[in-house]
Each structure stands twice: as structure tokens, then as C-alpha cells.
Amino acid sequence: MERLRSDDPARIGDFVTLARVDADGSRGVPDRRYLARSADGGRTVLVCLPPPGGDPVRWAAEAQQAARLTQPGFWPVGQLGGTPAFPWYAAPYRPALPLPAVLAAHGGPLPEALVRTLGGTLAEALASAHVVGVVHGGVCPAGVLVTACGPLLGCFGATRAQASAGASTAQGAVLDSGCLAPEVAAGGPVDRAGDVYALGAVLAYAVTGHTVPEQQEIPAGLRDLITACRSRDPHSRPEPAGVLAELLPGAAYGSLAGATEPVSLPGRVVAALSRQSAQLLAAALPTQER
Structure with missing residues (x-):
């Protein structure tokens, strides 16, 4: 998880963005992925946006298709939102x-x-x-x-x-x-x-x-x-x-x-996941509001 950059959105829909899931410059990442929290503080989610240079219309169509895929083994698409130029989807977050x-x-x-x-x-x-x-x-x-x-x-x-x-x-x-x-x-x-x-x-x-x-x-x-x-x-x-x-x-x-x-x-992977859990808890604290 990485700190937000100046060009990252402070809010996506009703969600306040807290951190970037992927390191800056990560290769092969087909979405912009953010840890975010609902405005009332009740939900922590993973919010995804199209990557820079991607086709937002096609990306939104794929997100709608993914929302139909509810079988186990897939990261669920829980909520769709945005506009044709700025689509997004949100999913319940778990340390990953x-x-x-x-x-x-x-x-x-x-x-x-x-x-x-x-x-x-x-x-x-x-x-x-x-x-x-x-x-x-x-x-x-x-x-x-x-x-x-x-x-x-x-x-x-x-x-x-x-x-x-x-x-x-x-x-x-x-x-x-x-x-x-x-x-x-x-x-x-x-x-x-x-x-x-x-x-x-x-x-x-x-x-x-x-x-x-x-x-x-x-x-x-x-x-x-x-x-x-x-x-x-x-x-x-x-x-x-x-x-x-x-x-x-x-x-x-x-x-x-x-x-x-x-x-x-x-063990090292378990420790890294534990750090993600700690970061998730820290991000959920009101003092971390952005």
C-alpha cells in the first residue's frame, strides 16, 4: 500500500480515498486501485478506476459484466458508479x-x-x-x-x-x-x-x-x-x-x-498481510481522514 499522490482523487463517489493499493510505477496493473472509506466511516472498500490512457467506456462495460460474476474465487464487484468519463466500482476490502x-x-x-x-x-x-x-x-x-x-x-x-x-x-x-x-x-x-x-x-x-x-x-x-x-x-x-x-x-x-x-x-507473506491489516485499521481511524 502506498501514500496518495497529489494527482490521486481525494474522493471517489461517496468514498474518501485513503491509500493506493499498488506502488507507483507497478507494471502490469490494469486498474487504478485505492483503499477507501465511506463518508460515514462504516465501510472500507477497494475502489477501482480505469488506468491512465484506458478506454473508460469499455472499462465500465467490463465492470458491469464482472458484477454478474458472483462465483467463489473472484474479487466481488459490489457497487458501480461514476460517469461515462469517470467510471468506478467498489468492492468490500480485505487485506490482500x-x-x-x-x-x-x-x-x-x-x-x-x-x-x-x-x-x-x-x-x-x-x-x-x-x-x-x-x-x-x-x-x-x-x-x-x-x-x-x-x-x-x-x-x-x-x-x-x-x-x-x-x-x-x-x-x-x-x-x-x-x-x-x-x-x-x-x-x-x-x-x-x-x-x-x-x-x-x-x-x-x-x-x-x-x-x-x-x-x-x-x-x-x-x-x-x-x-x-x-x-x-x-x-x-x-x-x-x-x-x-x-x-x-x-x-x-x-x-x-x-x-x-x-x-x-x-512466514514473510503472512507478516506482510499482517502489516496490511494494521494499515487497514490505521486508515480507518478518524485521525486519518483526508
């Missing part, structure tokens, strides 16, 4: 770290066992969305928010929302280019196979620190799966349910995404 911050707190790539758990949870969430015909379209390291109970997917539709008129998806996107499937980078539509490609990039990032690592950097136990997810041929990529089965053999579908029990996280 974007995946890049998790790696920074850990001091490098995550252990394979933890990557399997986190990846399996993300795969299950995507599977539940695909079953009802919804494509996420924004899977990326910065869009994975890790809580004490596991990861949640945010940044819904970021790939689609960032494509500007007259530009290809790759040119208009602020997402890490390593998360864009070749057919999407070439201007094709974002579909379920594109979500799986991006999931493979997130797995690669979690276990190596890069979305496009060299083969030898990937642990042998995950190498074949990540390679399959990142196949240039969309038809050769596995379904999310298949990714879950490979990562966590025997895991019951429906038992991971939306878990309410704490997962086993490295």
Missing part, C-alpha cells in the same frame, strides 16, 4: 497482496507446493466462470490478489477493456505481454483458451518470477503443464478443470475457490 507483492515479500519465486495450491484455486475459479459462459479476460500476476484464505481473481476483462480504437489488443493493453495468448496479441478475441494461456503465465511467474521464463527455469514437476497452457495452438491447451487435476490430483472440485480457512503461506 497482489501476486508481485507476494513474491517481493517472500524474497523470490514461491515454492512449488504453494504454487500448486494457488494455481489450482485459480483454475477452479476459471472453470466455474467458463461453465456459465463467462471469459475472464484479465488473468495476470497483478490481477491475482492473495488473501490469508488463498487467491482471488480481480481485473476482470482487463485485456478487452484496454484495447483502444485503432490499436491492436497488444498495443492497447497494460497487462504483461507475457499473459497475452498469441492469437489475442494478434488482435483476436479473448476466449477461454486465452484465459488458460494467461493462467500458465501466472503459474510461470509464481514459480520463476517471470511470465515468459526459459524452460529450464521451471521446476520439472510443473514444466509440462505450464508448457501446455502456453501452447501457441489454442486447441492444445488444457481446460481449467484439467489444470486443477494436474496441479492437485484428487482435489474435489468446489473445495478450493472461495475457501474460508487460512492456507499455508510463507
